[in-house]
Amino acid sequence: MTGDAPRILVADDELRQGVRRLGAEVSAAHPDGVLLVAVLKGSVLFLADLVRAITVPVEIDFLAISAYAEGTGRVRIVKDLDTDIGGREVVLVEDIVDTGLTVTYLLGVLQQRSPRSLEVCALLDRRAQRIVPLAPRYVGFEIADEFVVGYGLDFAERYRNVAAVAAADIEALRSDADAYVDAFFGR
Secondary structure: OOOOOOOOEOHHHHHHHHHHHHHHHHHOOOOOOEEEEEEEOHHHHHHHHHHHOOOOOOOEEEEOEEEEEEEEOOOOOOOOOOOOOOOOOOEEEEEOOOOOOOHHHHHHHHOOOOOEEEEEEEEEHHHHHOOOOOOOOOOEOOOOOEEEEEEOOOOEEOOOOOOEEOOOOHHHHHHHHOOOOHHHOOO
C-alpha cells in the first residue's frame, strides 16, 4: 500500500448500521438507562453517533489518558470523570481495542468506584493484537492487524474527520503525516 491509496475497511453506511445495532444492544441491556464513559479523543465521533442511537435515558462523561510512556506500555488518566459512577450502569466507550492493556487498566480504575455494572463498547476490535484476555461486550467491527484512521481515529491529529475507517500505511504516514490528505479530501 502506498501513501496515496488508503483502503476503506468500514464505509460510512456500514458505520451507521453498526452504530445503530450497538445502540439497540446497549438499550436492550440497560432499559432503565446507562452512563457512557468515553475515552478521549478517538471515541468522540463514535460516542456522538452512539448516543443518538440509544433509546433509553443516557448520560455521558469523559476520561482522557496519556499516551503510552516510551518502553513501559503504561498510561495514566489525565482527565478524570466528573460523575460519581457508584451504583450506576456504566459502559466504557472506546474507538479501538487492540492489546487490551488500556481498557483493562481503565476497567480496574472504574471498578474501584463500585458501579452496578461495567461493560465495554468498542467500535473496532483488533484481536490479533490482544495481550490480555478481554472480550468487549459490544463490538461494532472486528478488523485485521492493520493501522487504521478515520471516524475519530487519527495519525498526528489528522484523519479523524474521514467518514469511514481505512487501512493506512504507517510508514507512509511516518514519512509524511499528510500522505493521505489528497486521497481522502481531494485537494
